[in-house]
Amino acid sequence: MRVLVFGGGAVGLGLASCLAEAGVAPDIVTRQAGVEALETEGLKRMGILGKSVYRNVRAGASPEVFQENGPYDYVLVCTKSSATAQAGEELSQVPGLIGPGTSVVLCQNGWGNRERFAAFVDASKVYNARVITGFARPFSNTSHITVHVAPISMGHLDRPLNGELDPLADALTRGGLSCSASDDVGRDIWAKMLFNGSLNSLGAIFGVPYGKLSEHPEGLRLVRSVVDEIFAVMEAAGYRTWWDTPEDYFKVLTGELIPTAAHHVSSTLQDLKAGKKTEIDALTGEVVRLGELHGVSVPVNRTVLDIIGFLEKDCA
CATH class of the missing domain: 3.40.50.720 (NAD(P)-binding Rossmann-like Domain)
Structure with a gap:
Protein backbone atom coordinates (compact mmCIF):
# COMPACT_ATOMS: atom_id res chain seq x y z
CA MET A 1 0.00 0.00 0.00
CA ASP A 184 -22.11 8.65 7.67
CA VAL A 185 -18.96 10.74 7.71
CA GLY A 186 -21.04 13.91 7.20
CA ARG A 187 -22.78 13.32 10.52
CA ASP A 188 -19.41 12.64 12.11
CA ILE A 189 -17.92 15.86 10.76
CA TRP A 190 -20.80 17.90 12.14
CA ALA A 191 -20.30 16.18 15.48
CA LYS A 192 -16.67 17.35 15.27
CA MET A 193 -17.85 20.84 14.31
CA LEU A 194 -19.89 20.90 17.50
CA PHE A 195 -16.93 19.66 19.53
CA ASN A 196 -14.36 22.02 18.01
CA GLY A 197 -16.72 24.95 17.70
CA SER A 198 -17.71 24.87 21.34
CA LEU A 199 -14.28 24.17 22.84
CA ASN A 200 -11.37 25.18 20.57
CA SER A 201 -11.97 28.90 20.31
CA LEU A 202 -13.26 29.43 23.84
CA GLY A 203 -10.30 27.51 25.22
CA ALA A 204 -8.00 29.69 23.11
CA ILE A 205 -9.67 32.94 24.17
CA PHE A 206 -9.31 32.10 27.86
CA GLY A 207 -5.98 30.31 27.45
CA VAL A 208 -7.15 27.11 29.16
CA PRO A 209 -7.47 23.37 28.36
CA TYR A 210 -10.92 21.99 27.59
CA GLY A 211 -11.68 20.83 31.12
CA LYS A 212 -11.44 24.33 32.59
CA LEU A 213 -14.38 25.49 30.47
CA SER A 214 -16.74 23.21 32.39
CA GLU A 215 -15.52 24.16 35.86
CA HIS A 216 -17.42 27.44 36.04
CA PRO A 217 -21.06 28.31 35.17
CA GLU A 218 -19.90 31.20 32.96
CA GLY A 219 -17.88 28.80 30.82
CA LEU A 220 -20.72 26.31 30.57
CA ARG A 221 -23.17 29.03 29.51
CA LEU A 222 -20.82 30.16 26.76
CA VAL A 223 -20.28 26.59 25.54
CA ARG A 224 -24.03 25.97 25.55
CA SER A 225 -24.72 29.15 23.57
CA VAL A 226 -22.23 28.14 20.90
CA VAL A 227 -23.74 24.65 20.69
CA ASP A 228 -27.28 26.03 20.34
CA GLU A 229 -26.25 28.30 17.45
CA ILE A 230 -24.31 25.58 15.62
CA PHE A 231 -27.30 23.24 15.88
CA ALA A 232 -29.63 25.89 14.49
CA VAL A 233 -27.32 26.56 11.53
CA MET A 234 -26.72 22.88 10.85
CA GLU A 235 -30.44 22.13 10.69
CA ALA A 236 -31.25 25.20 8.59
CA ALA A 237 -28.58 24.11 6.07
CA GLY A 238 -30.07 20.61 5.87
CA TYR A 239 -27.30 18.72 7.66
CA ARG A 240 -27.63 16.21 10.48
CA THR A 241 -25.51 14.68 13.20
CA TRP A 242 -26.01 11.95 15.79
CA TRP A 243 -28.08 13.92 18.32
CA ASP A 244 -31.60 15.20 17.74
CA THR A 245 -31.37 18.28 19.95
CA PRO A 246 -28.66 20.59 21.34
CA GLU A 247 -29.71 19.44 24.81
CA ASP A 248 -28.88 15.83 23.92
CA TYR A 249 -25.45 16.81 22.58
CA PHE A 250 -24.66 19.12 25.51
CA LYS A 251 -25.21 16.24 27.96
CA VAL A 252 -22.75 14.05 26.07
CA LEU A 253 -20.26 16.91 25.66
CA THR A 254 -20.15 17.78 29.35
CA GLY A 255 -20.67 14.28 30.70
CA GLU A 256 -18.36 12.27 28.44
CA LEU A 257 -16.32 14.22 25.91
CA ILE A 258 -14.89 17.06 27.98
CA PRO A 259 -13.83 14.75 30.86
CA THR A 260 -12.03 12.51 28.34
CA ALA A 261 -10.14 15.46 26.85
CA ALA A 262 -9.99 17.63 29.96
CA HIS A 263 -6.26 18.31 29.76
CA HIS A 264 -6.05 18.86 26.02
CA VAL A 265 -5.00 22.29 24.79
CA SER A 266 -6.77 23.17 21.55
CA SER A 267 -4.95 23.52 18.26
CA THR A 268 -6.33 27.06 18.06
CA LEU A 269 -4.52 28.03 21.25
CA GLN A 270 -1.37 26.24 20.09
CA ASP A 271 -1.48 28.20 16.82
CA LEU A 272 -1.98 31.54 18.56
CA LYS A 273 0.94 30.89 20.89
CA ALA A 274 3.09 30.02 17.88
CA GLY A 275 2.00 33.14 15.99
CA LYS A 276 0.36 31.00 13.28
CA LYS A 277 -2.90 31.42 11.41
CA THR A 278 -5.66 29.37 13.05
CA GLU A 279 -8.39 27.26 11.44
CA ILE A 280 -11.13 29.54 12.72
CA ASP A 281 -12.46 30.26 9.22
CA ALA A 282 -13.27 26.58 8.58
CA LEU A 283 -14.82 26.17 12.03
CA THR A 284 -16.63 29.15 13.52
CA GLY A 285 -16.27 31.01 10.22
CA GLU A 286 -18.30 28.34 8.40
CA VAL A 287 -21.00 28.52 11.09
CA VAL A 288 -21.23 32.28 10.63
CA ARG A 289 -21.22 31.97 6.82
CA LEU A 290 -23.96 29.34 6.79
CA GLY A 291 -25.93 31.33 9.34
CA GLU A 292 -25.87 34.37 7.07
CA LEU A 293 -26.78 32.22 4.06
CA HIS A 294 -29.78 30.64 5.78
CA GLY A 295 -30.95 33.58 7.87
CA VAL A 296 -29.92 32.19 11.26
CA SER A 297 -28.66 34.64 13.88
CA VAL A 298 -25.38 33.52 15.51
CA PRO A 299 -24.23 36.44 17.69
CA VAL A 300 -22.06 34.35 20.04
CA ASN A 301 -20.24 32.59 17.20
CA ARG A 302 -19.78 35.94 15.42
CA THR A 303 -18.24 37.40 18.59
CA VAL A 304 -15.95 34.38 19.01
CA LEU A 305 -14.88 34.69 15.36
CA ASP A 306 -14.04 38.37 15.82
CA ILE A 307 -12.08 37.77 19.02
CA ILE A 308 -9.97 35.01 17.47
CA GLY A 309 -9.45 37.17 14.39
CA PHE A 310 -8.17 39.97 16.61
CA LEU A 311 -5.90 37.60 18.55
CA GLU A 312 -4.48 36.21 15.29
CA LYS A 313 -3.38 39.67 14.23
CA ASP A 314 -2.20 40.62 17.72
CA CYS A 315 -0.13 37.42 18.10
CA ALA A 316 1.35 37.43 14.59
Whole structure:
Protein backbone atom coordinates (compact mmCIF):
# COMPACT_ATOMS: atom_id res chain seq x y z
CA MET A 1 0.00 0.00 0.00
CA ARG A 2 1.45 3.34 -1.06
CA VAL A 3 0.54 6.36 1.05
CA LEU A 4 1.57 9.99 0.70
CA VAL A 5 1.08 12.22 3.74
CA PHE A 6 0.87 15.82 2.59
CA GLY A 7 1.67 18.00 5.59
CA GLY A 8 4.17 17.12 8.32
CA GLY A 9 2.49 18.96 11.16
CA ALA A 10 1.09 17.41 14.31
CA VAL A 11 -1.72 15.51 12.57
CA GLY A 12 0.37 14.39 9.60
CA LEU A 13 3.18 13.02 11.76
CA GLY A 14 0.68 11.34 14.08
CA LEU A 15 -1.09 9.50 11.27
CA ALA A 16 2.22 8.71 9.57
CA SER A 17 3.45 7.13 12.80
CA CYS A 18 0.43 4.80 12.83
CA LEU A 19 1.10 3.76 9.24
CA ALA A 20 4.76 3.18 10.06
CA GLU A 21 3.80 1.13 13.13
CA ALA A 22 1.54 -1.01 10.90
CA GLY A 23 4.38 -1.66 8.47
CA VAL A 24 3.22 0.78 5.80
CA ALA A 25 6.15 3.04 4.84
CA PRO A 26 4.63 6.50 4.24
CA ASP A 27 6.10 9.31 2.18
CA ILE A 28 5.78 12.66 3.98
CA VAL A 29 5.77 16.13 2.42
CA THR A 30 6.94 18.59 5.06
CA ARG A 31 9.16 21.62 5.51
CA GLN A 32 12.90 21.33 5.04
CA ALA A 33 13.64 21.32 8.76
CA GLY A 34 11.27 18.38 9.15
CA VAL A 35 12.83 16.59 6.20
CA GLU A 36 16.28 16.84 7.75
CA ALA A 37 15.10 15.72 11.19
CA LEU A 38 13.13 12.78 9.80
CA GLU A 39 16.06 11.66 7.67
CA THR A 40 18.61 11.84 10.47
CA GLU A 41 16.56 10.90 13.55
CA GLY A 42 13.52 9.09 12.18
CA LEU A 43 9.86 9.71 13.00
CA LYS A 44 9.33 9.80 16.76
CA ARG A 45 6.06 9.18 18.60
CA MET A 46 5.25 9.80 22.24
CA GLY A 47 2.18 10.14 24.43
CA ILE A 48 -0.69 7.73 25.09
CA LEU A 49 0.64 5.13 22.63
CA GLY A 50 4.10 5.08 24.18
CA LYS A 51 7.47 6.07 22.80
CA SER A 52 8.64 4.76 19.43
CA VAL A 53 11.02 5.70 16.63
CA TYR A 54 10.28 4.76 13.02
CA ARG A 55 12.86 4.64 10.27
CA ASN A 56 10.56 3.31 7.54
CA VAL A 57 9.51 6.78 6.37
CA ARG A 58 10.68 9.01 3.53
CA ALA A 59 10.44 12.79 3.60
CA GLY A 60 10.59 15.53 1.00
CA ALA A 61 10.02 19.27 0.94
CA SER A 62 7.67 19.16 -2.07
CA PRO A 63 5.42 16.60 -3.76
CA GLU A 64 7.69 16.66 -6.83
CA VAL A 65 10.23 14.66 -4.81
CA PHE A 66 7.83 11.70 -4.85
CA GLN A 67 6.60 11.93 -8.43
CA GLU A 68 8.20 8.62 -9.43
CA ASN A 69 6.55 6.86 -6.46
CA GLY A 70 3.05 7.51 -7.75
CA PRO A 71 0.33 6.87 -8.34
CA TYR A 72 -0.46 6.47 -4.66
CA ASP A 73 -3.25 4.36 -3.25
CA TYR A 74 -3.97 7.06 -0.68
CA VAL A 75 -3.03 10.69 -0.24
CA LEU A 76 -3.69 12.03 3.25
CA VAL A 77 -4.01 15.82 3.26
CA CYS A 78 -3.01 16.92 6.76
CA THR A 79 -2.48 20.64 6.28
CA LYS A 80 -4.36 23.32 8.16
CA SER A 81 -7.76 23.97 6.62
CA SER A 82 -6.55 27.45 5.63
CA ALA A 83 -4.10 25.77 3.23
CA THR A 84 -6.59 23.37 1.61
CA ALA A 85 -6.76 25.10 -1.77
CA GLN A 86 -2.98 25.44 -1.89
CA ALA A 87 -2.63 21.71 -1.15
CA GLY A 88 -5.02 20.82 -3.94
CA GLU A 89 -3.19 23.03 -6.40
CA GLU A 90 0.27 21.69 -5.49
CA LEU A 91 -0.77 18.05 -5.68
CA SER A 92 -2.64 18.51 -8.96
CA GLN A 93 0.42 20.04 -10.61
CA VAL A 94 2.58 16.91 -10.17
CA PRO A 95 1.63 14.36 -12.86
CA GLY A 96 1.32 10.78 -11.69
CA LEU A 97 0.80 11.31 -7.97
CA ILE A 98 -2.97 10.91 -8.15
CA GLY A 99 -4.09 8.09 -10.44
CA PRO A 100 -7.44 6.50 -11.33
CA GLY A 101 -7.44 4.43 -8.15
CA THR A 102 -6.16 7.06 -5.74
CA SER A 103 -8.29 8.10 -2.78
CA VAL A 104 -7.48 11.55 -1.39
CA VAL A 105 -8.53 11.83 2.27
CA LEU A 106 -8.80 15.28 3.84
CA CYS A 107 -7.76 14.86 7.49
CA GLN A 108 -8.63 18.39 8.52
CA ASN A 109 -10.82 20.34 10.88
CA GLY A 110 -13.89 22.20 9.76
CA TRP A 111 -16.45 22.20 7.00
CA GLY A 112 -16.09 23.24 3.34
CA ASN A 113 -12.60 21.81 2.78
CA ARG A 114 -13.81 19.36 0.13
CA GLU A 115 -15.20 22.13 -2.05
CA ARG A 116 -11.95 24.06 -1.89
CA PHE A 117 -9.83 21.00 -2.67
CA ALA A 118 -12.11 19.76 -5.46
CA ALA A 119 -11.41 22.93 -7.43
CA PHE A 120 -8.15 21.18 -8.39
CA VAL A 121 -8.79 17.43 -8.01
CA ASP A 122 -11.73 15.33 -9.25
CA ALA A 123 -14.32 15.46 -6.45
CA SER A 124 -15.12 11.77 -6.85
CA LYS A 125 -11.62 11.00 -5.51
CA VAL A 126 -11.90 13.33 -2.51
CA TYR A 127 -12.93 11.87 0.86
CA ASN A 128 -13.20 13.40 4.32
CA ALA A 129 -11.99 12.17 7.69
CA ARG A 130 -13.27 13.08 11.13
CA VAL A 131 -10.38 13.01 13.59
CA ILE A 132 -10.99 13.69 17.28
CA THR A 133 -7.49 12.98 18.50
CA GLY A 134 -5.17 15.30 20.37
CA PHE A 135 -1.95 15.80 18.41
CA ALA A 136 0.98 18.08 19.17
CA ARG A 137 4.37 18.44 17.47
CA PRO A 138 7.02 19.36 20.07
CA PHE A 139 9.77 18.86 17.46
CA SER A 140 9.74 18.81 13.67
CA ASN A 141 10.00 15.00 13.57
CA THR A 142 7.95 14.16 16.68
CA SER A 143 4.25 13.48 17.19
CA HIS A 144 2.84 13.73 20.72
CA ILE A 145 -0.55 12.00 20.87
CA THR A 146 -2.38 13.25 23.96
CA VAL A 147 -5.90 11.82 23.65
CA HIS A 148 -8.01 9.71 21.28
CA VAL A 149 -11.62 10.67 21.99
CA ALA A 150 -13.31 8.56 19.29
CA PRO A 151 -12.35 6.34 16.33
CA ILE A 152 -11.27 8.16 13.18
CA SER A 153 -14.12 8.11 10.67
CA MET A 154 -13.52 8.30 6.91
CA GLY A 155 -15.97 8.45 4.03
CA HIS A 156 -17.33 10.24 0.98
CA LEU A 157 -19.85 13.04 1.37
CA ASP A 158 -21.69 12.27 -1.88
CA ARG A 159 -21.97 8.49 -2.08
CA PRO A 160 -21.68 5.19 -0.20
CA LEU A 161 -18.31 3.49 0.02
CA ASN A 162 -17.36 0.33 -1.81
CA GLY A 163 -14.56 -0.90 0.42
CA GLU A 164 -11.96 1.45 -1.03
CA LEU A 165 -10.99 2.93 2.35
CA ASP A 166 -10.93 -0.33 4.31
CA PRO A 167 -7.17 -1.05 3.87
CA LEU A 168 -6.28 2.43 5.09
CA ALA A 169 -8.63 2.22 8.08
CA ASP A 170 -7.21 -1.18 8.98
CA ALA A 171 -3.62 0.10 8.82
CA LEU A 172 -4.32 3.11 11.05
CA THR A 173 -6.12 0.87 13.54
CA ARG A 174 -3.23 -1.61 13.64
CA GLY A 175 -0.94 1.38 14.10
CA GLY A 176 -2.63 2.43 17.32
CA LEU A 177 -5.54 4.74 16.47
CA SER A 178 -8.88 3.05 15.90
CA CYS A 179 -10.34 3.98 12.53
CA SER A 180 -13.33 2.94 10.43
CA ALA A 181 -14.74 3.64 6.97
CA SER A 182 -18.24 5.10 7.20
CA ASP A 183 -21.12 6.13 4.99
CA ASP A 184 -22.11 8.65 7.67
CA VAL A 185 -18.96 10.74 7.71
CA GLY A 186 -21.04 13.91 7.20
CA ARG A 187 -22.78 13.32 10.52
CA ASP A 188 -19.41 12.64 12.11
CA ILE A 189 -17.92 15.86 10.76
CA TRP A 190 -20.80 17.90 12.14
CA ALA A 191 -20.30 16.18 15.48
CA LYS A 192 -16.67 17.35 15.27
CA MET A 193 -17.85 20.84 14.31
CA LEU A 194 -19.89 20.90 17.50
CA PHE A 195 -16.93 19.66 19.53
CA ASN A 196 -14.36 22.02 18.01
CA GLY A 197 -16.72 24.95 17.70
CA SER A 198 -17.71 24.87 21.34
CA LEU A 199 -14.28 24.17 22.84
CA ASN A 200 -11.37 25.18 20.57
CA SER A 201 -11.97 28.90 20.31
CA LEU A 202 -13.26 29.43 23.84
CA GLY A 203 -10.30 27.51 25.22
CA ALA A 204 -8.00 29.69 23.11
CA ILE A 205 -9.67 32.94 24.17
CA PHE A 206 -9.31 32.10 27.86
CA GLY A 207 -5.98 30.31 27.45
CA VAL A 208 -7.15 27.11 29.16
CA PRO A 209 -7.47 23.37 28.36
CA TYR A 210 -10.92 21.99 27.59
CA GLY A 211 -11.68 20.83 31.12
CA LYS A 212 -11.44 24.33 32.59
CA LEU A 213 -14.38 25.49 30.47
CA SER A 214 -16.74 23.21 32.39
CA GLU A 215 -15.52 24.16 35.86
CA HIS A 216 -17.42 27.44 36.04
CA PRO A 217 -21.06 28.31 35.17
CA GLU A 218 -19.90 31.20 32.96
CA GLY A 219 -17.88 28.80 30.82
CA LEU A 220 -20.72 26.31 30.57
CA ARG A 221 -23.17 29.03 29.51
CA LEU A 222 -20.82 30.16 26.76
CA VAL A 223 -20.28 26.59 25.54
CA ARG A 224 -24.03 25.97 25.55
CA SER A 225 -24.72 29.15 23.57
CA VAL A 226 -22.23 28.14 20.90
CA VAL A 227 -23.74 24.65 20.69
CA ASP A 228 -27.28 26.03 20.34
CA GLU A 229 -26.25 28.30 17.45
CA ILE A 230 -24.31 25.58 15.62
CA PHE A 231 -27.30 23.24 15.88
CA ALA A 232 -29.63 25.89 14.49
CA VAL A 233 -27.32 26.56 11.53
CA MET A 234 -26.72 22.88 10.85
CA GLU A 235 -30.44 22.13 10.69
CA ALA A 236 -31.25 25.20 8.59
CA ALA A 237 -28.58 24.11 6.07
CA GLY A 238 -30.07 20.61 5.87
CA TYR A 239 -27.30 18.72 7.66
CA ARG A 240 -27.63 16.21 10.48
CA THR A 241 -25.51 14.68 13.20
CA TRP A 242 -26.01 11.95 15.79
CA TRP A 243 -28.08 13.92 18.32
CA ASP A 244 -31.60 15.20 17.74
CA THR A 245 -31.37 18.28 19.95
CA PRO A 246 -28.66 20.59 21.34
CA GLU A 247 -29.71 19.44 24.81
CA ASP A 248 -28.88 15.83 23.92
CA TYR A 249 -25.45 16.81 22.58
CA PHE A 250 -24.66 19.12 25.51
CA LYS A 251 -25.21 16.24 27.96
CA VAL A 252 -22.75 14.05 26.07
CA LEU A 253 -20.26 16.91 25.66
CA THR A 254 -20.15 17.78 29.35
CA GLY A 255 -20.67 14.28 30.70
CA GLU A 256 -18.36 12.27 28.44
CA LEU A 257 -16.32 14.22 25.91
CA ILE A 258 -14.89 17.06 27.98
CA PRO A 259 -13.83 14.75 30.86
CA THR A 260 -12.03 12.51 28.34
CA ALA A 261 -10.14 15.46 26.85
CA ALA A 262 -9.99 17.63 29.96
CA HIS A 263 -6.26 18.31 29.76
CA HIS A 264 -6.05 18.86 26.02
CA VAL A 265 -5.00 22.29 24.79
CA SER A 266 -6.77 23.17 21.55
CA SER A 267 -4.95 23.52 18.26
CA THR A 268 -6.33 27.06 18.06
CA LEU A 269 -4.52 28.03 21.25
CA GLN A 270 -1.37 26.24 20.09
CA ASP A 271 -1.48 28.20 16.82
CA LEU A 272 -1.98 31.54 18.56
CA LYS A 273 0.94 30.89 20.89
CA ALA A 274 3.09 30.02 17.88
CA GLY A 275 2.00 33.14 15.99
CA LYS A 276 0.36 31.00 13.28
CA LYS A 277 -2.90 31.42 11.41
CA THR A 278 -5.66 29.37 13.05
CA GLU A 279 -8.39 27.26 11.44
CA ILE A 280 -11.13 29.54 12.72
CA ASP A 281 -12.46 30.26 9.22
CA ALA A 282 -13.27 26.58 8.58
CA LEU A 283 -14.82 26.17 12.03
CA THR A 284 -16.63 29.15 13.52
CA GLY A 285 -16.27 31.01 10.22
CA GLU A 286 -18.30 28.34 8.40
CA VAL A 287 -21.00 28.52 11.09
CA VAL A 288 -21.23 32.28 10.63
CA ARG A 289 -21.22 31.97 6.82
CA LEU A 290 -23.96 29.34 6.79
CA GLY A 291 -25.93 31.33 9.34
CA GLU A 292 -25.87 34.37 7.07
CA LEU A 293 -26.78 32.22 4.06
CA HIS A 294 -29.78 30.64 5.78
CA GLY A 295 -30.95 33.58 7.87
CA VAL A 296 -29.92 32.19 11.26
CA SER A 297 -28.66 34.64 13.88
CA VAL A 298 -25.38 33.52 15.51
CA PRO A 299 -24.23 36.44 17.69
CA VAL A 300 -22.06 34.35 20.04
CA ASN A 301 -20.24 32.59 17.20
CA ARG A 302 -19.78 35.94 15.42
CA THR A 303 -18.24 37.40 18.59
CA VAL A 304 -15.95 34.38 19.01
CA LEU A 305 -14.88 34.69 15.36
CA ASP A 306 -14.04 38.37 15.82
CA ILE A 307 -12.08 37.77 19.02
CA ILE A 308 -9.97 35.01 17.47
CA GLY A 309 -9.45 37.17 14.39
CA PHE A 310 -8.17 39.97 16.61
CA LEU A 311 -5.90 37.60 18.55
CA GLU A 312 -4.48 36.21 15.29
CA LYS A 313 -3.38 39.67 14.23
CA ASP A 314 -2.20 40.62 17.72
CA CYS A 315 -0.13 37.42 18.10
CA ALA A 316 1.35 37.43 14.59
